Amino acid sequence: MSEKVEKDEEWDFLEIEDVKLVYVGKLKANLKKLPPQAILLAILVKYFEKFKEVKITKFTKITFEVEKKVFEPILSGPLLSFKADNFGPFTREIYDILGFLQNLDLVKIEKEGDKTEIILTDKGVEVFRERIKKEIPEVVLKLIEIVVERYGSLDHDELLHRVYKEYPEFAGKSVVRDKYYQGVSY
Incomplete structure (x- = not known):
């Protein structure tokens, strides 16, 4: 049982709960082919499989967590351009992508x-199941699901507190950081 490994393939270790990835080269290649709109729709679908509603601020923070815990380790870099902002990690790209998805009646x-x-439409679920789900590796969908479940179950205050604590560099410009990030210096 030997397998040829090409020199440009990457071996990394990524683990979230019971899902362990050792080889991410093929995952990276598959994910780089997908537009961010498809990945954001996948995060939304995984969110709505577990929870009923989501506000844009919470969705932004959950997407940030998925980026940090799933996509950055696999892609060796960010999928979206998050920066420190008034309420922690923020990227305008999420609003642009959601606008695009709304124009297609997916949200x-x-x-x-x-x-x-944000409300996921039946058409959004259908497009995910018929097209996008087939393009995103199953293990990546499982990782997204784990992160979404872990952070989606938190209320707004708990989520911001956790994000600020885990990523203090994204709390520096926050106008509410004192409320959510107590006892730690920046």
């Missing part, structure tokens, strides 16, 4: 006051 965006809710 609905509903604003009420200062809160924005």
Whole structure:
């Protein structure tokens, strides 16, 4: 049982709960072929498999956690361009991608006051199941599911506290950091 390994393939170790990856070269190649819109839709579908609703701030933080714990280790770099902002990690790309998905009727965006809710449509679920799910390796979907479940179950305050504690470099510009990130210097 020998397997030829090409020189440019990467061997890394990635573990989240019971899912362990040792070889990420093929995963990296598969994921690099996918547009960020497909990956964001996958995160949304995995979120809505477990939870009923999501506000944009929470979804941004969960996407950030998926990026840090799943995509950065596999891709050896970021998928999206998160930066420190008023409420922790932020990227305009999420809003742009959600707008794109909304134009395709894959999601609905509903604003009420200062809160924005994301709603996954039946068409979004169908496109994921018929097309995107087949393109994303099953092990990556499982990793996304684990991270989404772990962080999606937290309420807003717990989630921000955890993100700020794990990634203090993204709390530096936050206007609410004192509320969520106590006792640690930046």
